[in-house]
Amino acid sequence: MTSLQTAASANPGAAAKISGSEPRIRVKGLGKHYGSLEVFRNIDFDVGEREIVAIVGPSGCGKTTLLRCIDGLIAFDSGEVLVGTERVTEPIAGVAMVFQHFGLFPWKTVYENVAYGLRMAGAPKAEIDRRVPEFIKLVGLAGFEHAYPYQMSGGMQQRCGLARALAVGPNVLLMDEPFAAVDAQTREILQFELLRIWEERPTAMIFVTHSIEEAVLLGHRVIVLKGRPSGIHEIVDIDLPHPRTRDTLREPRFAELRERVWSTLMREAREAEFVLER
């Protein structure tokens, strides 16, 4: 058996121990339909308290739907989601989402966008005044407190989206293709910024992407979703050292793992291409 084969775990739950922490998120037997469309079934995985789990899968396989179920924004049909000991039936405190299209209020400044979650959570003014500048600085937006989203590049808008999510002090971060709408150079900068911020403030994180490279760079494990309805095809342990840097991208092990995920996904994509619609 090659080391790559060992790395791919047939038992999703077992791999959570690698991060050396208790599961913060537990997804058990999750299934979801939209009317007659069955999006996914039997989704089972855990995410450790200090673990980044990346999810890759083709467009339309239900990645966004899965995140929304975990966030409590939409109902699912079967299974359950636990965050800590709490069963998710509606949005719960301590879980924050970062969206692909930034999800900022266009009529609010950076400051007001970042303050929004804290205000909703009923934080006192003194706390807002203290935390908002701290998180604006953390994501590298100091000096842009009074800018509006339309005045900023996509990368800056996503930094703002990240600051807003982090400001509430989440212990779970759900990221839905957060860097998909920015150019390639900015994307790379943001990936390393995210890793830096995560090292400073580790949380349980689910990072959805359709970039295999991004999944392998960021994830402690990579979940490959496949099929119709989709299910977990494989969970690959990414045994690259931390902290990950630009040097990581040049390691032979990085290329090996990327190829591993790539071949799994491409096999699926080829099969999907030749399915007849009924």
Ligand SMILES: Nc1ncnc2c1ncn2[C@@H]1O[C@H](COP(=O)(O)OP(=O)(O)O)[C@@H](O)[C@H]1O
């Ligand atoms: N609100 C909805 N109502 C009906 N179908 C939906 C809805 N949202 C998504 N879908 C469908 O469910 C499937 C999964 O969508 P989505 O979760 O957005 O996939 P992904 O994020 O992986 O691209 C797609 O076929 C999509 O068209």
Ligand SMILES: [Mg+2]
């Ligand atoms: Mg999506």
